[in-house]
Amino acid sequence: MALGRLNHVGVATPSIEKSIALYRDVLGATKIHEPFDLPPQGVRVCFVDTPSSQIELIEPLGENSPIHGFLAKNPAGGQHHVCFEVPEIHAAKADFEAKGIRVLGEPRIGAHGTPVFFLHPKDMGGVLTEIMETPKQGAAH
Ligand code: CO
Numbered sequence: 001m002a003l004g005r006l007n008h009v010g011v012a013t014p015s016i017e018k019s020i021a022l023y024r025d026v027l028g029a030t031k032i033h034e035p036f037d038l039p040p041q042g043v044r045v046c047f048v049d050t051p052s053s054q055i056e057l058i059e060p061l062g063e064n065s066p067i068h069g070f071l072a073k074n075p076a077g078g079q080h081h082v083c084f085e086v087p088e089i090h091a092a093k094a095d096f097e098a099k100g101i102r103v104l105g106e107p108r109i110g111a112h113g114t115p116v117f118f119l120h121p122k123d124m125g126g127v128l129t130e131i132m133e134t135p136k137q138g139a140a141h
Helices: 016-026 069-072 090-096
Strands: 006-012 037-038 044-048 052-060 080-085 104-109 115-119 127-135
Touching: 016 037, 016 044, 016 052, 016 104, 052 069, 069 080, 080 090, 080 104, 090 115
Parallel strands: 006 052, 080 127
Antiparallel strands: 006 080, 037 044, 044 052, 104 115, 115 127
16 A cells, blocks of 8 residues: 555535635635536535645535535534545555455545545544545546
């Protein structure tokens, strides 16, 4: 297992539009991507670029969104997960499982168009951790 780049920090929000205004007007973010829906994951997503990484703003999409529970506990929103890149998603999954870390579900296509999975926060020091295959050069985002 080789730890890759911190691809993004996921931030749950009740309003992507309000969060965009915060990152733009208060923090001075200049590269804010167009928000888009990810219906299979029940989220609406917007990436904000920073010089070294990205913030992934996540708003609930639909009644069964997994973000509703998070916002019930954190009505103003908050830090939801961190995402690290790995070179090969299936090798990473096998490696985590061999170490007894619970992998939540099978790899699926994430917001960057490459396969991702999540690791159980109870096995990761309380941090919901997303593992993402490094996008090939020239891919979107
Ligand atoms: Co993410």
